[in-house]
Amino acid sequence: MKLSQGVEWGLHCASLLALAPAGATVRREQLAGHYALPEAYLAKHLQAMARAGLLRATPGPKGGYRLCRPPESITVLDVVEAVEGRARPFLCQEIRQRGAAAIPPEECTVPCAINTVMDDADDAWRASLRGVTIADLLTRMRPEVRKRNEALLRGERPANGSAHE
Amino acid sequence: MKLSQGVEWGLHCASLLALAPAGATVRREQLAGHYALPEAYLAKHLQAMARAGLLRATPGPKGGYRLCRPPESITVLDVVEAVEGRARPFLCQEIRQRGAAAIPPEECTVPCAINTVMDDADDAWRASLRGVTIADLLTRMRPEVRKRNEALLRGERPANGSAHE
DNA sequence: ACTTCTCGGATATTAGATATCCAGGATACG
DNA sequence: CGTATCCTGGATATCTAATATCCGAGAAGT
Numbered sequence: 001m002k003l004s005q006g007v008e009w010g011l012h013c014a015s016l017l018a019l020a021p022a023g024a025t026v027r028r029e030q031l032a033g034h035y036a037l038p039e040a041y042l043a044k045h046l047q048a049m050a051r052a053g054l055l056r057a058t059p060g061p062k063g064g065y066r067l068c069r070p071p072e073s074i075t076v077l078d079v080v081e082a083v084e085g086r087a088r089p090f091l092c093q094e095i096r097q098r099g100a101a102a103i104p105p106e107e108c109t110v111p112c113a114i115n116t117v118m119d120d121a122d123d124a125w126r127a128s129l130r131g132v133t134i135a136d137l138l139t140r141m142r143p144e145v146r147k148r149n150e151a152l153l154r155g156e157r158p159a160n161g162s163a164h165e
Numbered sequence: 166m167k168l169s170q171g172v173e174w175g176l177h178c179a180s181l182l183a184l185a186p187a188g189a190t191v192r193r194e195q196l197a198g199h200y201a202l203p204e205a206y207l208a209k210h211l212q213a214m215a216r217a218g219l220l221r222a223t224p225g226p227k228g229g230y231r232l233c234r235p236p237e238s239i240t241v242l243d244v245v246e247a248v249e250g251r252a253r254p255f256l257c258q259e260i261r262q263r264g265a266a267a268i269p270p271e272e273c274t275v276p277c278a279i280n281t282v283m284d285d286a287d288d289a290w291r292a293s294l295r296g297v298t299i300a301d302l303l304t305r306m307r308p309e310v311r312k313r314n315e316a317l318l319r320g321e322r323p324a325n326g327s328a329h330e
Numbered sequence: 331a332c333t334t335c336t337c338g339g340a341t342a343t344t345a346g347a348t349a350t351c352c353a354g355g356a357t358a359c360g
Numbered sequence: 361c362g363t364a365t366c367c368t369g370g371a372t373a374t375c376t377a378a379t380a381t382c383c384g385a386g387a388a389g390t
Contacts, residue, residue: 036264060357061365099201113305121293128286140278225388
């Protein structure tokens with residue numbers, strides 16, 4: 001049970017894109033450099049988010065990525081599902097139908113109780129993630145950090161230290 | 166994000182052990198044969214559950230496994246954590262401290278908001294699993310299936326068909 | 331003492347996550 | 361219209377974790 005690191009990357013990138021001026025695009029190299037991520041691999045996750053309809057990618061000069069929807073309408077679950085997929089973490093192998101205690105198929109009208117319990121827990125997990133939006137993440141970001149990020153997106157390069165606030 | 170199949174095995178085995186007569190032990194070969202599982206690999210998961218204090222393994226003739234606690238006091242989460250471990254599925258890499266937008270450590274007094282959100286979701290998942298016990302799983306088992314399992318544990322071998330009820 | 335049975339370590343095998351590269355196509359700009 | 365820029369998608373390599381098996385050591389019953 002481990003979540004791909006792409007989820008972290010995707011959430012950070014989505015938050016960053018939400019800070020960009022409306023309509024502006026951010027190049028992939030810029031996103032990767034912002035967090036010192038491998039650009040080629042980050043591309044895979046950005047593509048997945050674009051396919052999911054969260055981002056729009058614009059090719060050509062002055063191109064790059066931007067959010068498709070306002071940050072208030074993009075949930076953390078949206079990003080997680082775009083990157084990780086929508087498959088359930090628990091896959092019932094129906095072992096109750098195998099072995100010495102095999103239950104004949106005609107008695108398996110009801111799904112396995114274990115499967116139900118695991119799916120319920122997964123629903124609770126997803127509901128929790130659905131309750132937080134990208135906009136919420138920005139709210140929890142410290143104002144000076146947010147300002148520095150916005151400045152970087154505008155192309156301003158902060159003086160070496162950047163810690164003298 | 167995928168759960169080990171050992172979780173399914175562990176939950177089925179715990180349920181089965183709960184059906185065994187009080188104080189009786191069930192051999193590993195019997196557990197594996199019950200669901201047509203590879204005995205050698207199942208042993209790994211049973212060991213993990215024994216280490217977690219859910220099962221007790223008795224060596225020697227007439228040995229085998231039994232539950233350490235009554236089924237009402239063993240939660241599904243107990244089994245999941247025994248098999249899968251207690252590590253969080255989301256591991257924050259603190260990429261906010263890296264790259265062009267690196268936040269100086271002295272400003273990182275508060276944990277990353279993304280990390281918090283993911284941990285909250287994990288707490289919700291665990292809380293859901295903690296709300297169901299092995300005894301609850303038995304309640305959701307169909308009576309005729311439960312009886313057949315109990316009979317098998319007593320060493321009775323049902324007639325070929327077993328579907329003529 | 332001998333048999334029976336589990337434990338733990340060592341060791342393959344396989345699948346998925348991580349990471350990189352390049353040809354192809356779309357767009358802006360001169 | 362040609363060129364530089366930038367994303368897309370596929371092919372590929374690497375690495376880690378899950379899956380699976382085997383065997384010697386040790387404990388308990390007879």
